[in-house]
Amino acid sequence: MSALITFDHATLGYGRRVVLSDISFDIPSGDFLGLVGPNGAGKTTILRAILGSLAPLAGTVAKAPALRFGYVPQRDSVDYNFPLKVLDVVMMGRYDRIGLMHRPTREDRDRACAALEHVGIVNLAENPLGALSGGQKQRALIARALVGEPNVLVLDEPTNGMDLVSTTQILGLVRELHERDNLTVLMVSHALNEVANYVERIALVVERGFRIGTVAQIMTEETLTQMYGIPVEVDEMEGHRIVVARRQGNGIGVHRHA
Amino acid sequence: MLDTVLLFREALYGALVIAVACSVLGVYVVLRRIVFVGAAIAQLSSAGIALALFLGGMGVTSGLTGHPTAFALAFGLAGAMFFGLGGGSRAGVPPDATIGVTYAAAAAAGVLLIAKAKSGEAHDIFLQGNILGITRADTLVLLAVSIPVLLVHILFYKEFLFVSFDREMARTMGYRVTFWNLFLYFTLGLVIAFAMQFAGVILVFNFLVLPAVTGLLLARSMAGIFTVAVGSALLAACVGFSLSVPFDLPSGPAIIACSAALALLAWPARLLQRRG
Known part of the structure; x- marks a missing residue:
């Protein structure tokens, strides 16, 4: 599989502040990669380098020609005060x-309807x-990201603040888009x-x-x-991996890793 | 009553032009939650005029000092660009605090400069404006500024909407978000700088906020908000102006009172809409 994005000894940061140094990896076509880590660790920095809004301080971040991203920002970054359908x-x-x-033309409208149908909410097209x-x-x-016919679908914290049912449905939808359309997903x-139970590879x-590495490589104790x-x-429970962090200090028990 | 109003029809035409231009821009101002940016820019423009009058009184008559409009424009646009670039947020100052500081400093500077300007007018003129003093020439100037600005907003509606609604997505799609943001603020600064000279800070602020709020309460689409905002601004200008002349009321506050009444009426209408 050809690499769509290649980090080659890239050092990323802002001004003189280095966030991540000397990282090398690539994202091949058809990949389903989870970029995982705690807040403030550098996920957004990598994301910005991938999307092109942050140039590496050293090394290179190369992208395939005419690469189109379908970006799904964090839900909270969108202003729902705007009365938009x-x-x-x-x-x-x-x-x-x-x-x-x-x-927008009739064709744009039709494609937008098709994208909404793809994600199962075409019946809500006229709703605010x-x-x-x-x-x-x-x-x-997600439909907005798909309607631009992207090579790579990029989702930033897509399940943030969602309940269990919505989280499962959204992750299932993304997995389905990856498998059905062979869409590269980050x-x-x-x-x-x-x-961990939806992606194929994890960047921690x-x-x-x-x-x-692959989920099997990364998800080890x-x-x-x-x-x-x-x-x-x-x-592991019925094929699902669950990460549990041991509670530290009094040794009473364990709590789930967020 | 109509005869009395018709005596001041040129002033009414000017007020209507200001109402349309400000209410269109006000939709972005309200939706982007930057309502006090409008007040701060207007106050900066008034400080510019005060400086021009002060320098004129000092005998510095060469260059731009004989043209208060140029000073109002320079100060207003400088303020618009400053806020368009984040207004000091990079230095760690919260945006609303920067707006407050700008407003207070510009207001104080305006009062102080006018107090020492030999040919200065009362500072109340800047706050309340002098709608009745608008002439046909003034209206033509306002049209010359407003029509290109409104055309720009029609042509680039898509771009202004996108960078206002979801700048992250716009940036990802290759939009020059900073440019479009500055362009939007530039049009805002331009309209405010000219409108403020005739309508005053408070009336300009009113036209930037209240009609858009009325639109937001009554309409369910962007087109609807623009339509209601412009319609309510025109209605408030006509009614407020028409009542102020025969009853010898100050025109600006009369128009503002009408705008406020429309917004207050829209509130229960919105609640009824929701229940329905």
Whole structure:
């Protein structure tokens, strides 16, 4: 598989502040990669380097020619105060194709409807975006990312603040899009337990460093204990991996890793 | 009553132009939650005029000091660009605090400069404006500024909407978000700097906020908000102006009172809509 994105000894940061140094990996076509780590560890920095809004301080971040990203931002970054219909929001994913000083055409509208159908909420096309539930909003934002016909779907914390049912449905939808359309997917999340059972590879970003591999390679007690710096157990239940961090201090019990 | 109003029809035309231009821009101002940016820019423009009058009184008559409009424009646009670039947020100051500091400093500077300006007018003129003093020439100037600005907003509606609604997505799609943001603020600064000279800080602030709030309460789409905002601004300007002349009321506050009444009426209408 050809690499769509290649980090070659890239050092990333802001000004003189280095966040991640000397990281090398690539994202091949058809990959389903989870970029996982606690808040502040550097996930967003890597994401910005991938999307092109942050140049590496050293090394290179190379991308395949004419690569198009379908970006799904964190739900909270969108202002739901705007009285926009779901269909209008989805059509924004085609604004760069529509061009300056032009209005969306019938074709843009049809493609937006098709994208909504793809994510299962075409019946909500005429509803105000702000009136949707958290899961429905996320589906609308995924449809907006898909309508631009991307090579890579990038989701930033897609399940943040969602209940169990919505989380499962959204992750299932993303997995389905990856399998059905052979879409390359990059999913950023702080929730290792959620992501690990859906993605094919994991890039773990913690303060102690960066490691990338298949789910089986990363989801080991040895790797996670070393990376997080605390004792970690990895259990398996009906094919699902569950990461459990041992409670430290009084040794009373365990709590789940977030 | 109509005859009395018609005596001041040129002033009414000017007020209507200001109402349309400010209410259109006000939709972005309200939706982007930057309502006090409008007040701060207007106050900066008034400080610019005060400086021009002060320098004129000091005998510095060469160059731009004989043109208060140029000073109002320079100060207003400088403020708009400053806020468009984040307004000091990079230095760690919360945006609303920066707006407050700017407003207070500009207001104080305006009062102090006017107090020492030999040819200065009362500072109340800047706050309340002098709608009745608008002439046909003034209206033409306002049209010359407002029409290009409104055309820009029609042509680039998609871009202004996108960077206002979801700048992260816009940036990812290759939009020059900073440019579009500055362009939006530039049009805002331009309209405020000109409108403030005739309508005053408070009336400009009113037209930037209240009609858009009325639109937000009554409409369910962007087109609807723009329509209601412009419609309510025009209605408030007509009614407020028409009542102020025969009853010898200050025109600006009369128009503001009408705008506020429309917004207050829209509130229960919104609640009824929700229940329905």
